[in-house]
Amino acid sequence: MMEPYPDIEIYLAQASHDALNAWLGDRLKAPPLSPAGKQRWRTQGQYNGHSVPILLVEKAADGYASLWFDSPHMPWHTDQEAAQEAAEVLQSEVRCSLGGWHPGADPDRFWQVLPGGKEGAIHWPDSGR
Template sequence: MMERYPDIEVYIASVSHDTLNAWLAETLLAAPLSPAGKGKWKTRGIYQGGDVPVLLVENVADGFASLWFDSANTPWMTDQECAQHAAEALQTEIRCSLGGWHPGADPDRFWQVLPGGKEGAIEWPDSGR
């Protein structure tokens, strides 16, 4: 059986706050994102009775925003499951780490998920740019 990650983080290509708020409300019963500092937004959701703090940090890399669910109590076991769900729900590209981080892991290997189910491993940031 797959082990549940202690938190979930995905990277989202451009999406409006309205679209993201609608998805967070539907998925986690979360209130709309509210300002939490320069380029940062936060909210709290609930999943199966447990609290799920959510943090959005805009423009962390190559125009992607980081969306962090600071809880193991989410609808997803892994970052990849969240990325797959988010790509379809938000109709935008989502990226995530290839697995749980551990010493010696390649920090530039990510999983890319596109709407429509196309996905695969990528190098990010792309050293060819």
């Protein structure tokens, strides 16, 4: 069995609070997002008896919202699994890192997931490569 990531972060092209609240409530029993500062929203979900702090930062990177799950206890083992589910449920483009950072890794390589299942590696931000 794969070891879960210590946290998960995905980037949402669109972040409708109604759609996010419905998904987070259904998947993690989280109450609706509440304001936590300028363009920041928080909530806390539960998964298998463990607390899952959740932070949404609007316009975090190139206009994408960052959705961060600060727990190793989640229904997804990787950022990519969370991105795949989010893209389908929210019917929006979702991006995530390709995995953990290590020396020599390209920090601009991300995984892009589109509704309908199309996905692949991209450079982000696009630096003309």
